[in-house]
Amino acid sequence: MNQDSAQRHCAVVTGGARNIGQAIALRLLQDGYHVIVADIVEPEADSLKAAARQVDLADAGATQRVMEEIAERYSVTRLVNNVGVVAPALLEEARLEDFDKLMHLNVRSALVCTQALLPAMKARGMGRIVMNTSRVVLGKEARTLYSATKGALQSMARTWALELAEQGITVNCVAPGPIATSAFWQNNPPDSERARRIIDNIPLQRMGQPDDVAHAVSFFCDERSGFITGQTLFVCGGVTVG
Template identity: 60%
Template sequence: MTQDPSPRHALVTGGARNIGLGIARRLREDGWRVFVQDIEEPEDPALRADAQRVDLTDIAATTAALQHILAQGPVTCLVNNVGIVKPASFDAVALDDFDSIMHLNLRPSILAAKLVVPGMRTAGGGRIVMNTSRVTKGKIDRTLYSASKGAIQSMARTWALELARDRITVNCVAPGPIATTAFWENNPEDAPETRAIVDAVPMGRMGTPEDVAQAVSFFADPRSGFITGQTVFVCGGTAVG
């Protein structure tokens, strides 16, 4: 990766709240000019000037929004973070949910990368970071979510090989139990199953968006140019055993 332009431009999808917000804040602290794309306005007012409210399942709207960002300079750090869960047991999985999950969790990653990679090549390199999940190792009630996140991790390894010659690294962070509103919506706080999740974390606590952002910051660093195709589980040790 060549000497970074000033300011360096980063894009975080789904960066309005929760893990995405933590990532956007950290990259901003690291010196990036951070663009956020989300269907909601960022909770942090400091991120709103470069935020776009856009439905990332809408290809035309997302393309137009991305082109507006790229008109201001190349994006040399792309964090594909946006995603939804829709928990369901095997017997309750609705095939109608397949498109909605894949069109948000997976397709925007491809669209964004196709548009930003040419600028990364011109700049002499770049960073792509995918937010996947510990569920790729298996979790009850996550058929479609785990399918989407597993696809992202597999796709990232392919991109790592294809884009290495362009000095573009592609890596994944895979969060475990992170204390966000999304986690509590999908894991009721008073449910025995939720208590079991929390009690099983070897580090003895839930993770935070800042924990995930730390891993993203590492992968985004210009000095991390010899690390690609990797997945770091930010899970307090839950993925170990």
Template identity: 50%
Template sequence: MTEQLCAVVTGGSAGIGAAITQQLLEDGHKVISLARRAADFTHDNLISYEVDLADRAQTAAVAAEIAAKYDVTLLVNNAGVIRPDLIEDVKLEDLDYLTQLHLGAMITLIQAFLPAMKAKKFGRIVNMSSRAIVGLATRTNYAGTKAAIISMSRTWALELGQHGITVNVIAPGPIVTDMFTEVIPEDSDKARALANSIPVKRLGQSDDIARATAFFLDKKNSFVTGQTLFVCGGTSLGSISL
């Protein structure tokens, strides 16, 4: 029987985050979802906090509350938004927002849960980047902050490995979620053309990311850290256009 661990998943109520949450619940873990809205599914081992992770004070308060109640040893920093614009229209306030959501919240949560991980000499941290880091029009702020996630994660992998804590990154390609279909309807000519441009000839699904996340979170996988895994159908090998 799998040992029950306590996991925190940001953005755990929808899209990729919901798939990761459900995967961890299936694996027998307690899961705490941090998102702007509660999940539309329930489970005896699911706890939901409604929080705006772009709000620094809210994030710090929730992180402290969870750390006081639970020994969190699995952390998935998944929450994110795009805020697309061509460079002529990029807004610095969007950069500020994404910096807090993608980077600041991640730092706050890791700092809150590190004492428990260090005490147990075990921890697994997975941070969500994006295939957009290798280049995608309209993604200045998004790709910039998502690229920073990789650099920061490599730094933390070096710092935390001695404590039995691994830090890895997943960079998804085009994944069919609500955020994706807001831009490209799933059953559209544009979606079909995009799928046809991908080497594996299909769009990704949230479960593709959930399975990769589960690999990095597995207690047995202690010899993999500081790595970035592109789960992108091969789109990181060349250019795509959304």
């Protein structure tokens, strides 16, 4: 992709170095965008390494500096606020330091990145912002902190959708259900009764894959999806239906 093409079609994916974020970044790369991954670690995929920016997205100042540098070089019209950590704990065990960590990384980074990249979208009269949230916004045990952050992202997305609609910028959420990532298997060991119970409760009778989420994000990022905003699409194998 030449420089002119990159200027026309640039996407930033936070937390895109592995798992769902990497699948999203690779799909957008396949869709023809110049993709910039922002993550604390280097991307696992070789095709994403050259343009990647290593940054601790929980550090607001560092994140702002990186996003401003990107905004100076590229006209970013797609932003996927994907980064997130879980910190599972029952209510009585939830720690205030984890609350701060999750709010700073999962929520504040989305605000910082969007504010930095928004001027280019407004200037072009077109933009796509996608939040990667979670089906836990509907409730899940041991997810007090995580669900709070994902619920905050969905609430912000609905507000931004109204504020930015006149500029041709859409804001939507993709909310994954059980997806087979390293984080999922870390919290739910494959041979555990908990993992078996989760899979048995999925109507489609299989775990979702990172590519399932990436496909939904790709749809919302498409220029032809311009009449959809403020919405949440659950990619959950039917878990949220019942």
